[in-house]
Amino acid sequence: MVTFNQEALNELKRCKDRIYKEVPEEILNDVWLATSPKDWFSNFNTSWKISNLSETPLNRKELLELIHSHRNKGELDESTLRKLIVSVLAWGGLGTSPTSGQLAIGTIQAYEEVCASLLNGLSSVDAYAKFYKLKKLKEMKGIRPAYYTKLIFFFGDQSGLIMDQWTARSTNLLLRKREIKLESKLVSDDNSEQVYMRYLEFISELKNQLHIKTTGKTEELIFSCPHKNHTVKNRLGDYHEACSAWRKYVAENT
16 A cells, blocks of 8 residues: 655646647647667767667657567567667657767667567566666676666556656655665666555556556656756646646655
8 A cells, every 4th residue: 555645646636637638639749859870870970870860859659669660570670670669769858978878889689679569469577687687797787777767668568657756756756765776766666566566556556546547647746847948847837837747846855
């Protein structure tokens, strides 16, 4: 039985009700946009190339549709699989520095098999365990839980959810305890698959509390959107305050 921080839960309910009342679906679809896969990948000098990368940023719905078309289709060719991985990392806005994106691209062969297995039915928790082990063995570099859970969400069946800084801080606030380990407010590499399982169980219970149809939409709600980013403010216009209210609350209380 989940025991919620009632004050935080009530605030989340207010934020959710306001969004559902005031913000059109087409606006919600574009709450989070990072950079285009083509622009993101252009930062790296690799011996391998990817064709047909999107030249425009993809929103969550578009990325899900792109990857869904390859689910349960058997083995993918390397170029297509890497195109999908790059599209997810670009969507997430992974940095392109030598300590993040460059390492992620440089070690892509270590984790692409897990992504391929997710497309063909590997469970979310088993995928997390595999990514966690690859990270511990230092075979997968540049990608931490916030990003490999993005791979789990998009390549899997959406039963696995993104566990990034904002969903983790939201979880800890709503539970009033340190369920997910953080380092400088970022999700720590030391969160095992048991932590991830408890996170998924929490989101499922939160979905019921908020009367939201799916756990994916519940995770998206607590991810919220940047409350200080001027580009996001300009894009969302009058809807920005409602869309970002929960993140602002989390930032002020964690």
